[in-house]
Amino acid sequence: MDAPPPRPSLGLPLGPGGPALGWHSESGAPVPRRVVEADDALRADEAFRLVCEGTALLWRGDYHGARQLLSALARRADRAPRRRDARRAASAATPYEAFHRHRQVQGRRARLLGLLLVPLTPGPEGYAVPLRRAPDVRAACAAAYGPPGPGARPFAVALRELLGVIGAHEWRTKGVPVPALGGDRVHPHYGVFSPVRGEYVDLVARAPLPADHRLAQDVGTGTGVLAAVLARRGVGRVLATDQDPRAVACARENAARLGVADRVEVVTADLFAPGRVPLAVCNPPWLPAKPTSPVEAAVYDPGGRMLRGFLSGLPAALTEGGEGWLILSDLAEHLGLRSRAELTALFDAAGLTVADRLDARPAHPKAADPGDPLHAARAAEVTSLWRLTPTR
Structure with a gap:
């Protein structure tokens, strides 16, 4: 990955007489208007x-003290005034209203916690937290931001983002086991959605392949997990596409790790x-709403752009007798965001035309958690x- 682009300045020096700190946010949060040390x-x-x-806190103390403060801020954000009354109101709301209230609460929480900042300084061996x-x-940091380029200067990030960068690197290092791949692991890169929900992968593993499966496309491949499943099932060649450079690099790395790069x-x-192609596969974002971070782009798709694009382009992408x-x-349907009709x-x-449909129930913990707002x-x-085919 290339070095980060020039960053706007926070207006605070890194130290007495030091260079001004730049600002970086993967979620696109604006430079805080007011920052105190x-x-x-x-x-x-x-x-x-x-x-x-709205005041950001640039941390100068002990790193673990910052982590403890972040936890304390999270507890206070979660017990905001009248939270009980808000829960009662949400329980009486429609699913659509409950979803948007939940997003508002989560957005406010993210904004508050995103105001605890830590500095990152570039060096010959990479970025460090001073x-x-x-x-x-x-x-x-090298995996998420790229190595420091010539002239790189110190910048500040939200501690919450940095913890996400560290956690993502741990996931990338150890990988996520995928039962449909015989337990082999997929290694997600930072900002690329991890296949932790296995039911959609299992559906691709058990759906009947078309008679001609010499070639397929995996549209919006992400980690490349579905492309790898298709290749392991005997599809001769899979074109895996994505517009995100992180996803492209991630899918290539996973294809090599899993022995299907050929x-x-x-x-x-x-x-x-x-x-x-005789077969085109797509797992688009499931909810037609606006993402608030890069990784959420795998879940939220404003206006259903990718869904609509895949469906409208599918007939022209298929060979005679092919299927998508x-x-x-159907979570969007239960939330009132999109109907089955x-x-x-x-x-x-x-x-x-719908030739067939295979269904799977979710197994993730939130589906069995009555305390979850949704x-x-x-x-x-x-x-x-x-399983879709062009109408004759």
Whole structure:
């Protein structure tokens, strides 16, 4: 990955007489308007008051003290005034209203916690956190941000983001086991959605392949897990496409790790690669809503852009007798974000016929958690693989 682009300045020096800190946010958060320095002497209640006012805290104390403060801020954010009344109101709301209230609460929480900042300084061996007892973050930051380029200057990030960078690197290092691949592991890169929900992968592993399966496309490949499953099932060659450079690099690495690089070609493309194929597979984001971070782009798709693009482009991408596999949860239907009638109308508008449908129930913990704000919708959720063919 290339070095990070020039960053806007926070307006605070790294140290006495030092260079001004730049600003970086993977979620696209703007530069905080007001920043004050903070250390272990700052009490959690005062810190919470400051972030609620929109003041960012640039941490100068012990690294583990910053982590403890972040946890304390999270607890206070989660017990905001009238939270009980809000829960009662949400329980009486429609699923659509409950979803948007949940997103508002989560967004406010993320904004507050994103105002606790830590500095990162570039060096010959990578980025470092210049705080007492800070961990070695060189490998994690290089994976997420790229190595420091010539003239790189110190910058600040939200501690919450840095912890996500560190956690993502741990996931990338150890990998995620995939039962459909015989327990072999997929290694997600930072910002690329991890296949922790296995039901959609299992659907692709058990759906009947078309008679001609010499060639297939995996549209929006992400980690490349579905392309690898298709190759392991005997598809002669899989074109795996994605427009995200991180996903392209991730899918190529996983194809090599899984021993299918000779059958999986990863290319940069917005939806389809040129040419026609007997089989095109797509697992688009399931919810037509706006993402608030890069990794959420795998879950939220404003206006259903990718879903609509795949369906409308599918007939022209298939050979005679070919079929498309659309893997889609009906969670959006249970939340009132999209109806089944609207989905089938998209099929009709694209000139597609449903040849078959395979279903799977979710097994993730939230589906069985009655305390989850969206429990009713999650408990009713079904993930489906729609086998689609052009209408004759």
